[in-house]
Amino acid sequence: MxxxxxxxxxxxxxxxxxxxxxxxxxxxxxxxxxxxxxxxxxxxxxxxxxxxxxxxxxxxxxxxxxxxxxxxxxxxxxxxxxxxxxxxxxxxxxxxxxxxxxxxxxxxxxxxxxxxxxxxxxxxxxxxxxxxxxxxxxxxxxxxxxxxxxxxxxxxxxxxxxxxxxxxxxxxxxxxxxxxxxxxxxxxxxxxxxxxxxxxxxxxxxxxxxxxxxxxxQPAVSLIIVGAGNDAIPLTKLAGVLGWQITVIDGRANYVVADRFPMAHTLIVSRPDQALAQLHLDNRTVFVLMTHNYNYDREMLKQLLPLQLSYIGALGPKKRLIRIIEELQEDGLDITPHQLNNVYGPAGLDIGSENAEEIALSIIAEIQAVLMRRNGSSLRYKTSAHSTQNLQMVQSPLSTDA
Known part of the structure; x- marks a missing residue:
């Protein structure tokens, strides 16, 4: 299925x-x-x-x-x-x-x-x-x-x-x-x-x-994966099948290597406070934070929140994300409801994911739903027929054709 x-x-x-x-x-x-x-x-x-x-x-x-x-x-x-x-x-x-x-x-x-x-x-x-x-x-x-x-x-x-x-x-x-x-x-x-x-x-x-x-x-989705652990590998593979442009960022040079991420277009070894300067961001850019390093993810989220991105996914328990946000606010960062609305944590749709491949599928699906402005529900509940474009009629006042 x-x-x-x-x-x-x-x-x-x-x-x-x-x-x-x-x-x-x-x-x-x-x-x-x-x-x-x-x-x-x-x-x-x-x-x-x-x-x-x-x-x-x-x-x-x-x-x-x-x-x-x-x-x-x-x-x-x-x-x-x-x-x-x-x-x-x-x-x-x-x-x-x-x-x-x-x-x-x-x-x-x-x-x-x-x-x-x-x-x-x-x-x-x-x-x-x-x-x-x-x-x-x-x-x-x-x-x-x-x-x-x-x-x-x-x-x-x-x-x-x-x-x-x-x-x-x-x-x-x-x-x-x-x-x-x-x-x-x-x-x-x-x-x-x-x-x-x-x-x-x-x-x-x-x-x-x-x-x-x-x-x-529209240009291809630019997926920035922050974290080069083993669970990031299936995420790059699925995104590669979709033709997305993939960037992997991590501070560990021995993890960010082409042999581990052959589908990635760009590999960046960087501290979180220096990573964004090496990226070109636009309205088709999305992020997934999955370093499993609390401080690294925290610093990246601090920089990403003001950018008004369409999607920022955060792997891990919800209480972990809440703690990061509370600490950023305590440090004086003004976080608006609109900014928080673009943060998805835990990242992914609820499809019963257990292993890394299933989690990658749920994250890819959630990103797709967000970018296409869909709610990610089952198609069986869709009431209208699937058609992207509605045919509209435009008649010139000078027309002689009824």
Whole structure:
């Protein structure tokens, strides 16, 4: 049960960065081998599906697949459609209705209950709107961007513009929209997505009717593990599978070594009062304090509390954390309720963890829930169908299309 739940967690999170990294590498390899390729993107989901909007898969003309758009049921048919798109050199929109018995007859049953719309784009390296170019730009910096993908949801036979533009955090836009699209309205919505932090799917009615998947791409989670004991090893392994950027900090040089933490990107040997100067912190940075050294954890928490981080996990009994906080207050540190709200101790969700691997799973799950603003409850109690984006309708006052 835990393994299936972890697999679902991995698929939900990893497409943000890890999947894009894998797709870029696979595209480069295909180019070097002289192969053509196409990108399949889940652009809209109605009801429930294994992957949500934004899931991607690179398909080469020799049948190699990188990434995933489902639990494995759609990939074979998507390969056939991708070869057709490559031959035509034109994007195409494919819809799989898992509520329709006919799909199950053709071997496309997903065990879900939803309608999945997938845009398949042949990739041409010389075109400026090549999605791979946008992925490279996003991956080159730890900054959120918005990717805008345009398609005709109501008419699959119509031209499908595909990936059109990328907006960075400073509002600069790279790319261009086809004729008949109200660019200023879309860019206003894209800026709103950057501000609010949630992707949206909208249908616009102007001279033509078209739908935009306005997608927020966030940098990988930066996990700072303070403590290089044996129980930190499985935590780095699970975080590595998710594609998170991992830093391990400890004052013991013989513990902070690459052989113990091959998944870590950065290893730091430091006293607690000198560690933060060696780090770059942003709103995707989270900490877990697990040195088992009371004074080390206490000094680190003293420095972290004023930083307004989204998540600070503290391993160990609750009374230990309470004692640390009380001592910091007695020393004159002004700790606000908002700061305390971002401290999670004991770290992790209550899933009955006993050993280090299970504790690591519970901590990773809690971090994921906090960053995605979820409560970590069982999906069986969720009342609404799983769909990341709600389809919204926007009609221009100048429209002649009812």
């Amino acid at each position: 835990a393994n299936k739940w972890l697999q679902k967690l991995i698929f939900e999170e990893r497409y943000f960065v890890k999947e894009l990294e894998d797709i870029v590498q696979a595209f480069d390899a295909a180019q070097n081998a002289g192969m053509q390729s196409a990108l399949a993107t889940v652009v809209h989901v109605e009801g429930s599906s294994y992957r949500r909007a934004g899931a991607r898969m690179l398909i080469t003309d020799d049948g190699q697949l990188t990434g995933a758009i489902s639990g494995g049921c759609l990939e074979g048919d998507a390969l056939r459609k991708a070869r057709l798109a490559i031959a035509r050199q034109a994007p195409m929109l494919v819809t799989y209705d898992t509520t329709d018995d006919d799909d199950a007859k053709f071997g496309v049953g997903l065990g879900c209950n939803g309608i999945i719309h997938i845009l398949i784009e042949p990739l041409n390296v010389v075109l400026p709107n090549n999605p791979i170019n946008y992925f490279r730009r996003f991956l080159s910096e730890r900054k959120p961007v918005v990717l805008i993908t345009v398609f005709a949801l109501n008419d699959k036979q119509a031209a499908q513009p595909g990936t059109c533009a990328l907006m960075t955090g400073d509002g600069k836009v790279t790319g261009a929209f086809p004729d008949g699209i109200i660019e200023d309205v879309i860019l206003t919505d894209a800026a709103d997505v950057l501000k609010k932090g949630d992707s949206v799917t909208k249908t616009y009615i102007y001279a033509n009717r078209f739908t935009c998947f306005i997608e927020l791409l």
